[in-house]
Amino acid sequence: MPHVLVIDDDRAIHLLAKKSLSPIADVSFAMTADEGLRLLKQNSFDAVLLDIVLPDRNGLAMYCEIRDYDRRLPVIFMTVDATSQTAIEAMQLGAFDYLAKPLSVDPLRDLVEKAIEQRMISSVPVAISANSDLPLVAGELFIGRSKSMLEVFKAIGRVSKQDVPVLIRGESGTGKELVARALFQHSHRDDEPFLAVNCAALPDNLLESELFGHEKGAFTGAESRRIGKFEQCNGGTLFLDEIGDMAPSVQAKVLRVLQEQKFERVGGNNQLTTNVRIIAATNRPLEQMVKNGEFREDLLYRLNGVTIELPPLRDRQGDVELLLQYFLGQAKRELKKPDLEGISPETVDLLTAYHWPGNVRQLRAVIRRCVLDCTMPVIVPDVLPKEIYLASAELAETDSSMTSASPGSQLPELLDRLIQDKSTNIYSEAVEYVERYVLLRILSETNGNQSQAAEMLGITRGKLRDRIATYKIVLSSGVSVRDHT
Amino acid sequence: MIAKLIRLTTAALVVTEEQKIRFATAIDRVAGDIDLLVSIAAIVTEDVPAVFAKFKEQLATGMLTEVTVTGHQLKGMLSTFETRGPIVLLQEVISSARKGNQQEADDTFHRCAAGISSLIEEIKQLGAAHS
Numbered sequence: 001m002p003h004v005l006v007i008d009d010d011r012a013i014h015l016l017a018k019k020s021l022s023p024i025a026d027v028s029f030a031m032t033a034d035e036g037l038r039l040l041k042q043n044s045f046d047a048v049l050l051d052i053v054l055p056d057r058n059g060l061a062m063y064c065e066i067r068d069y070d071r072r073l074p075v076i077f078m079t080v081d082a083t084s085q086t087a088i089e090a091m092q093l094g095a096f097d098y099l100a101k102p103l104s105v106d107p108l109r110d111l112v113e114k115a116i117e118q119r120m121i122s123s124v125p126v127a128i129s130a131n132s133d134l135p136l137v138a139g140e141l142f143i144g145r146s147k148s149m150l151e152v153f154k155a156i157g158r159v160s161k162q163d164v165p166v167l168i169r170g171e172s173g174t175g176k177e178l179v180a181r182a183l184f185q186h187s188h189r190d191d192e193p194f195l196a197v198n199c200a201a202l203p204d205n206l207l208e209s210e211l212f213g214h215e216k217g218a219f220t221g222a223e224s225r226r227i228g229k230f231e232q233c234n235g236g237t238l239f240l241d242e243i244g245d246m247a248p249s250v251q252a253k254v255l256r257v258l259q260e261q262k263f264e265r266v267g268g269n270n271q272l273t274t275n276v277r278i279i280a281a282t283n284r285p286l287e288q289m290v291k292n293g294e295f296r297e298d299l300l301y302r303l304n305g306v307t308i309e310l311p312p313l314r315d316r317q318g319d320v321e322l323l324l325q326y327f328l329g330q331a332k333r334e335l336k337k338p339d340l341e342g343i344s345p346e347t348v349d350l351l352t353a354y355h356w357p358g359n360v361r362q363l364r365a366v367i368r369r370c371v372l373d374c375t376m377p378v379i380v381p382d383v384l385p386k387e388i389y390l391a392s393a394e395l396a397e398t399d400s401s402m403t404s405a406s407p408g409s410q411l412p413e414l415l416d417r418l419i420q421d422k423s424t425n426i427y428s429e430a431v432e433y434v435e436r437y438v439l440l441r442i443l444s445e446t447n448g449n450q451s452q453a454a455e456m457l458g459i460t461r462g463k464l465r466d467r468i469a470t471y472k473i474v475l476s477s478g479v480s481v482r483d484h485t
Numbered sequence: 486m487i488a489k490l491i492r493l494t495t496a497a498l499v500v501t502e503e504q505k506i507r508f509a510t511a512i513d514r515v516a517g518d519i520d521l522l523v524s525i526a527a528i529v530t531e532d533v534p535a536v537f538a539k540f541k542e543q544l545a546t547g548m549l550t551e552v553t554v555t556g557h558q559l560k561g562m563l564s565t566f567e568t569r570g571p572i573v574l575l576q577e578v579i580s581s582a583r584k585g586n587q588q589e590a591d592d593t594f595h596r597c598a599a600g601i602s603s604l605i606e607e608i609k610q611l612g613a614a615h616s
Binding site: 008009010011012013015016019051052053055080081101102103104105106 | 511513514515516518521524525528529532553554557558560561562564565566568576579
């Protein structure tokens with residue numbers, strides 16, 4: 001269980017914090033700064049809640065001492081005055097966030113949960129292994145011995161210590177966040193903050209405020225000035241995940257930071273400077289989005305200076321066994337299945353042959369489910385989710401059957417099976433199934449003519465080419481179409 | 486004997502409807518956990534008299550730096566239950582003290598002292614709700 005330290009001279013705050021946080025963390029308490037520092041040095045904490053005014057020390061001075069001791073420990077200030085200049089100064093120095101008293105149970109718990117997550121992201125080491133003998137590591141392991149993954153590791157080594165923006169590209173579940181963390185941990189900024197923002201998770205106006213902060217009254221609900229991530233992260237690293245989902249107005253401001261290191265808070269006139277290294281990630285086709293006017297070409301140019309491409313798992317089948325070994329060992333330990341011996345060769349074959357639309361994240365989820373469901377010492381094909389069987393059956397079908405209407409009509413059955421198997425990847429599987437069928441059907445209709453097919457489908461030729469490549473559809477000249485997955 | 490047994494085993498809260506309305510916002514903040522709010526009230530009832538007394542003495546003797554620290558502590562304790570009225574004025578006292586303006590701090594305190602005392606009494610009654 002994570003461990004949180006609350007430093008406040010109000011016993012009522014101790015009680016409220018204990019009740020709020022006990023579902024997610026063990027909580028220790030200190031009434032004074034000195035007591036807090038003593039506890040800090042004697043124990044390992046994942047987050048600190050710190051009152052801005054303590055009987056024996058100013059909160060800001062206390063924060064600086066905590067920061068000197070452990071720069072990656074997230075500190076959340078508590079203050080009775082949300083407009084307090086001290087709170088703002090603390091944020092500018094890199095405090096994780098601040099909460100205005102009176103505290104509310106749910107927001108307190110949510111924020112501490114985020115802080116704990118942030119602690120994990122920035123502190124749990126990401127080791128890299130290309131060996132069969134996988135080391136037992138306390139943190140996370142980045143695994144791969146395929147040529148494409150070795151190139152990724154080399155790229156991380158080459159660029160991590162350079163102070164340049166990096167764009168990480170790859171499908172969902174390929175490990176983009178792991179790359180970002182590895183870049184940070186091997187950089188010269190590893191002693192400074194690392195913050196992550198998912199650009200797809202917030203509405204446009206909130207994303208802008210999250211990144212750049214806002215002034216009091218900037219919009220409805222902006223009751224006090226708020227410091228944004230660019231200011232909080234000064235000197236550190238900011239990971240912008242899913243940057244392809246960023247609104248054009250926010251893209252413009254991010255571009256300015258990249259070019260001039262300058263920005264204004266939302267609703268503000270003061271020009272602020274920041275020294276932040278940006279690492280961005282996307283699974284979207286940014287070049288196509290530039291053509292469609294959805295993404296700024298100049299921002300792409302700035303980000304694209306250094307790009308690390310993560311291959312989809314289907315393109316690194318040689319790594320599947322290594323990943324199976326690692327995730328199996330991890331699941332055995334965490335789910336307490338010491339009697340589990342391994343995976344049968346037939347099962348390994350099925351898992352290796354599967355196309356993994358959800359990539360490594362999906363593989364890990366499948367293995368964990370198999371470990372949970374397996375009652376025998378060896379994981380056999382019967383324990384695998386049906387979608388993996390289904391994919392194997394589709395691989396065995398002939399060319400003519402792949403172009404018939406029957407694959408499309410099996411969608412209800414596919415959904416039934418996925419639901420029955422408690423799949424956590426239903427959307428991705430179903431969309432892929434339908435999309436593949438639609439493409440095959442229309443390309444058959446046009447005898448492989450991509451221009452006509454694109455027109456019928458109502459998509460650009462570029463997008464159609466991209467989908468054909470993704471599904472490995474082979475277009476024989478003029479006559480038939482084979483789905484070559 | 487049976488009545489006493491029931492009293493010992495149930496330990497029921499006796500928060501009145503009036504109190505629930507009065508502290509409705511505070512109850513929301515603790516996600517509806519009235520038991521938690523009553524427990525917090527009991528703690529505040531124990532601790533706040535000494536803090537309030539210290540605050541008044543520091544203000545009366547012109548110890549304005551200390552007033553900001555003690556005022557912060559006092560406001561923190563009371564704002565769990567009320568954020569308007571006397572608490573807003575209390576913040577003004579703290580701000581005046583921070584600016585070094587004794588007269589302004591005194592004048593504002595005289596406007597909110599009765600309200601703070603009244604709030605403390607209400608919190609005390611809430612804290613006594615455990616039977």
